[in-house]
Amino acid sequence: MARVVPAVIRALDILELFLERPELSAREVIERLDLPRTTVHELLVTLVERAYLIVVPGQPVRYRLGMPLFQLGSAFAGRLDLVREAQIVARDLAAACDEAVHVAVLDGADVIYLVKVDSTHPVRMVSAVGRRLPAHCTAVGKVLLAGLDRSGLDAVLAKGPLVGMTPASITEPDRLRAHLERVRAEGVADDVGESDTAMRCVGAAVRDHSGAVIAAMSVSAPMIRWTPQSPQEWTGLVREGAAVLSRRLGHR
Incomplete structure (x- = not known):
C-alpha cells in the first residue's frame, strides 16, 4: 500500500500558510508549524530552488509565493x-x-x-x-x-x-x-x-x-x-x- 510522504506534507503545510499571509519569515514558519529549524530551512531552500517560493528582495529570510503556483492555480481554474x-x-x-x-x-x-x-x-x-x-x-x-x-x-x-x-x-x-x-x-x-x-x-x-x-x-x-x-x-x-x-x- 502506498504511504504518505511526510516531507511532502510538510512542504504543502508551508505553502498553505501563505493563504493567510502574503509574506512569511523562516522564524514564523517554524513557530506556526512547530517544526525543527533544520527541517524548515531544508524545505524552504527546496521550494525556492523550484521557484514555488521566492525570497523577498533585500530580506533574505522572508518569502512569498512564486509563479509556478499561479500557473497551477490558473490551470485548475481554467478546467x-x-x-x-x-x-x-x-x-x-x-x-x-x-x-x-x-x-x-x-x-x-x-x-x-x-x-x-x-x-x-x-x-x-x-x-x-x-x-x-x-x-x-x-x-x-x-x-x-x-x-x-x-x-x-x-x-x-x-x-x-x-x-x-x-x-x-x-x-x-x-x-x-x-x-x-x-x-x-x-x-x-x-x-x-x-x-x-x-x-x-x-x-x-x-x-x-x-x-x-x-x-x-x-x-x-x-x-x-x-x-x-x-x-x-x-x-x-x-x-x-x-x-x-x-x-x-x-x-x-
Missing part, C-alpha cells in the same frame, strides 16, 4: 466548469429536500438560470434553464445584487425602473437597498411570492476562489408545501449546497 459542478451539487440538494433547485448568474439587472433540477412532486415551479428574470424579484437575484459593491449596484439601478412581477415585488430603489443590506448581513435571501404569487424561494451565494460572488443557488417550492419548519430547514440546506459548490470552485 472548472460552473454548469457541470452546479449540476452535481444541485442534484444532491434537490434529492435532500425534494424541491426545485436553481443556480443562476447575474447579467445586468437580470438573472439567467444556468441549472435547474426539479422536484418529484406533481405541482412544480414553472422555470427553465436559460430563462431571464428581473434580479430584484428573485432570491438568487437578491443574493447576486447583494454581492455587488456600491458602484456596481448603482449601475444596475441606473438601468431603469424596478418593474414588479407581482404585487409583492420590491419596486422602490431605497427599499431594495435596505433589503439588500439585510441579505448581506444574513447571507441568504427570500422570494416570498415576488416573482410568482404561488411560489417561495430561498437563496445563498456561490463564491469562487477569490471569494467573489459569481452565482447563486436557491430552493423553490409552492407556498402550499411550506410549513413552519420549512424556512429554517431549507435555509440550512441551501446554505450548505452553496458552500459545497463554492468549495468545488476553489473557495476556501
Whole structure:
C-alpha cells in the first residue's frame, strides 16, 4: 500500500500558510508549524530552488509565493466548469429536500438560470434553464445584487425602473437597498411570492476562489408545501449546497 510522504506534507503545510499571509519569515514558519529549524530551512531552500517560493528582495529570510503556483492555480481554474459542478451539487440538494433547485448568474439587472433540477412532486415551479428574470424579484437575484459593491449596484439601478412581477415585488430603489443590506448581513435571501404569487424561494451565494460572488443557488417550492419548519430547514440546506459548490470552485 502506498504511504504518505511526510516531507511532502510538510512542504504543502508551508505553502498553505501563505493563504493567510502574503509574506512569511523562516522564524514564523517554524513557530506556526512547530517544526525543527533544520527541517524548515531544508524545505524552504527546496521550494525556492523550484521557484514555488521566492525570497523577498533585500530580506533574505522572508518569502512569498512564486509563479509556478499561479500557473497551477490558473490551470485548475481554467478546467472548472460552473454548469457541470452546479449540476452535481444541485442534484444532491434537490434529492435532500425534494424541491426545485436553481443556480443562476447575474447579467445586468437580470438573472439567467444556468441549472435547474426539479422536484418529484406533481405541482412544480414553472422555470427553465436559460430563462431571464428581473434580479430584484428573485432570491438568487437578491443574493447576486447583494454581492455587488456600491458602484456596481448603482449601475444596475441606473438601468431603469424596478418593474414588479407581482404585487409583492420590491419596486422602490431605497427599499431594495435596505433589503439588500439585510441579505448581506444574513447571507441568504427570500422570494416570498415576488416573482410568482404561488411560489417561495430561498437563496445563498456561490463564491469562487477569490471569494467573489459569481452565482447563486436557491430552493423553490409552492407556498402550499411550506410549513413552519420549512424556512429554517431549507435555509440550512441551501446554505450548505452553496458552500459545497463554492468549495468545488476553489473557495476556501
